[in-house]
Amino acid sequence: VHYAFGIMQAELIERxxxxxxxxxxxxxxxxxxxxxxxxxxxxxxFFQDYFGTRRTVMIGAMTASIGLATSAxxxxxxxLYISYGLLAGVGHSxxxxxxxxxxxxxxxxxxxxxxxxGIATSGSGFGAIxxxxxxxFVISYQGWRLAFLVLCLATIVSLPPASYAVGGKDPKxxxxxxxxxxxxxxxxxxxxxxxxxxxxxxxxxxxxxVSYALDKGHSHVAASALVLMIGIGGLVGRxxxxxxxxxxxxxxxxxxxxxATCLAHAILPFLIQFLVFLYFYGFIVGTxxxxxxxxxxxxxxxxxxxxQNKDIVLDKHDQIPSLSYASGLVYSAMSxxxxxxxxxxxxxxxxxxxxxxxxxxxxxxxxLALATSFPLRRLRGGDDMILNDNLDILDNEEKANS
Numbered sequence: 001v002h003y004a005f006g007i008m009q010a011e012l013i014e015r016x017x018x019x020x021x022x023x024x025x026x027x028x029x030x031x032x033x034x035x036x037x038x039x040x041x042x043x044x045x046f047f048q049d050y051f052g053t054r055r056t057v058m059i060g061a062m063t064a065s066i067g068l069a070t071s072a073x074x075x076x077x078x079x080l081y082i083s084y085g086l087l088a089g090v091g092h093s094x095x096x097x098x099x100x101x102x103x104x105x106x107x108x109x110x111x112x113x114x115x116x117x118g119i120a121t122s123g124s125g126f127g128a129i130x131x132x133x134x135x136x137f138v139i140s141y142q143g144w145r146l147a148f149l150v151l152c153l154a155t156i157v158s159l160p161p162a163s164y165a166v167g168g169k170d171p172k173x174x175x176x177x178x179x180x181x182x183x184x185x186x187x188x189x190x191x192x193x194x195x196x197x198x199x200x201x202x203x204x205x206x207x208x209x210v211s212y213a214l215d216k217g218h219s220h221v222a223a224s225a226l227v228l229m230i231g232i233g234g235l236v237g238r239x240x241x242x243x244x245x246x247x248x249x250x251x252x253x254x255x256x257x258x259x260a261t262c263l264a265h266a267i268l269p270f271l272i273q274f275l276v277f278l279y280f281y282g283f284i285v286g287t288x289x290x291x292x293x294x295x296x297x298x299x300x301x302x303x304x305x306x307x308q309n310k311d312i313v314l315d316k317h318d319q320i321p322s323l324s325y326a327s328g329l330v331y332s333a334m335s336x337x338x339x340x341x342x343x344x345x346x347x348x349x350x351x352x353x354x355x356x357x358x359x360x361x362x363x364x365x366x367x368l369a370l371a372t373s374f375p376l377r378r379l380r381g382g383d384d385m386i387l388n389d390n391l392d393i394l395d396n397e398e399k400a401n402s
Contacts, residue, residue: 001151005030005033005207006210008135009027010211010224023211024347026077028081028343034089035335036090036335038334040090040097041096042331043328044094045097047094053102060091060095061155064090065156067083067084067089069149070083071088072152101297103116126235129232131231138150185305187304188304191376192329192330194258195334195369198258198337200340200341202292204341206289208342208358209226209282210223212272218275228282233290236287241295250298250299251302255373258373265360267281269356297327299379300327
């Protein structure tokens with residue numbers, strides 16, 4: 001849904017459907033929606049621990065469906081901020097973040113847990129490919145209002161199988177583990193800071209990419225196909241990067257992802273007039289965006305349980321944060337940039353008449369994230385990690401000895 005908003009935005013701006021052609025104002029609705037989706041990940045982690053994954057996802061999907069349906073009835077731009085920005089954003093905050101956590105818990109201890117996570121979350125790539133084709137057709141013949149209803153229908157249709165897939169038994173989170181979430185490991189803080197920095201450049205291709213291509217003279221069909229390439233990249237790259245993370249660890253893969261994204265954004269203003277490079281850019285950012293989402297939960301788990309000194313054995317009272325909390329913290333750290341970044345980029349376009357400086361600024365954000373993430377290269381998994389389950393083993397051993 002979020003990948004496809006660029007197609008919607010181009011139509012809304014061109015027709016001044018909501019009374020404005022400002023890219024900053026229209027794109028701001030998507031920024032608020034994505035920002036709330038990830039900011040709410042921190043809260044959804046507690047919902048997931050207390051109420052279970054299935055209930056959390058179902059409530060989120062129903063809320064998002066209401067937001068998408070009411071977006072179709074928007075008459076002014078503030079209507080879109082309430083429906084798509086607020087309602088859909090809050091719904092997606094309960095619908096999306098718990099799913100990677102559920103997958104990670106299910107495949108706990110498997111040697112290819114990263115690959116499993118990549119395959120499970122690659123559905124967003126399939127969705128982006130499908131919606132890019134469908135929305136372009138729907139908008140061309142019936143307009144953007146029906147397109148929002150199509151997004152609503154897609155959310156409703158996906159709810160039953162999604163609820164069934166994540167409906168396994170959730171681990172029981174003990175009270176002292178909930179209380180221990182105030183103790184944030186240093187590498188988890190570093191990971192949150194890294195995600196906060198690349199969050200400022202994250203949303204630009206999804207919200208402004210199609211408009212940027214149109215500005216450079218590409219046709220509507222060619223520009224809309226950028227979303228298709230982002231979806232293909234998100235599908236292929238996510239699985240490949242997560243499989244690589246199983247081999248060398250999630251930390252080194254994150255560094256490579258930040259470097260590739262920085263380079264792609266830096267070169268884009270010089271080569272965007274070439275359609276081949278535009279699609280190559282879409283594939284790269286789709287790959288890296290999918291990889292970042294897929295890596296978040298493995299990285300959060302590794303950062304929370306990293307043992308710098310392997311000779312130190314954790315006591316049962318040295319609790320580490322629950323996986324849902326740690327993952328939610330990293331997602332939430334992205335939210336300020338996801339809200340401010342696209343709005344700033346739209347403002348730059350409105351003032352200068354071009355997105356060139358905006359995408360150069362995105363490259364700078366990814367460069368800063370690369371520098372900040374360098375210590376995370378140590379997150380390779382294996383012997384450097386301990387799991388929440390180890391703490392339960394300590395409890396069981398103590399009970400047996402007593």
